[in-house]
């Protein structure tokens with residue numbers, strides 16, 4: 001082959017090689033520096049050193065308060081179902097309403113290296129240290145249902161739950177309207193929730209904020225029933241023994257305590273919802289049954305079924321989206337005259 005032909009041949013080959021190295025432009029740009037477009041990147045890690053491939057399946061540690069009420073049972077079911085239906089792995093702990101058990105559970109989740117922690121704090125204070133440990137381990141914490149009273153809000157990603165102060169206001173505003181035409185003094189006994197818990201503190205705060213503007217309403221006795229039926233009944237029995245003939249209203253921070261108190265009122269010989277107005281919070285099935293039976297006047301809704309919304313927020317976070325620090329669940333209230341029409345449609 002003549003020399004000139006050989007030169008042409010090598011120039012053509014060099015041109016071919018140059019063009020094929022450039023490709024269409026897309027593949028070359030999509031591969032990270034130094035990698036070929038076709039290299040398997042299924043094990044690529046993100047900036048936190050997490051394996052991108054397993055981000056579709058998160059390991060979520062869920063530290064739940066306990067199983068103290070119908071509300072709690074429904075809340076646990078909603079969150080557990082949502083985590084499993086989304087294809088994530090659940091590590092669950094029931095703290096039996098003991099703060100120490102929650103602290104131990106969170107430490108266990110940290111040592112297991114879970115991807116995220118869901119936490120409903122039994123009380124507002126005393127969790128700073130363990131939440132700092134989770135932050136140091138680069139494990140995001142999502143507060144579900146109850147909040148913590150901590151200055152440093154970098155210790156959790158977001159809070160999803162109810163506005164308990166507003167629930168207290170709704171209860172008091174219903175009572176003020178219900179007794180607008182009554183001229184005498186209105187003596188109220190109050191069954192508080194778990195001492196130090198966000199719902200107990202805030203439901204009391206909201207209720208007292210409203211009745212402060214209506215002097216005829218007075219809280220004459222107030223004590224914790226720890227959100228349970230048993231203790232609600234026991235404390236109501238003590239209220240009745242102390243001043244049973246001068247109680248006009250019971251304000252219970254949850255329906256379970258109200259249902260326990262209804263039994264005490266009946267055993268004392270009075271008619272609940274007639275001789276003593278009965279106000280609860282949660283809107284659980286038991287409250288609707290009591291209202292249908294004519295033994296309870298009103299329940300303020302506190303919706304426990306936010307599991308799907310919570311899992312969506314966790315996945316949003318891992319997708320890199322910024323979340324607001326506080327997200328309130330929409331809620332209503334239900335009275336005795338509505339109960340019969342609504343009870344079949346209730347889902348918790």
Ligand code: GZL
Pocket residue numbers: 068069070071072145146161162199227253254255256281282302
């Ligand atoms: C409120 C929740 C409370 C319920 C109670 O969001 O924390 O705890 O009102 C439950 O029934 O025990």
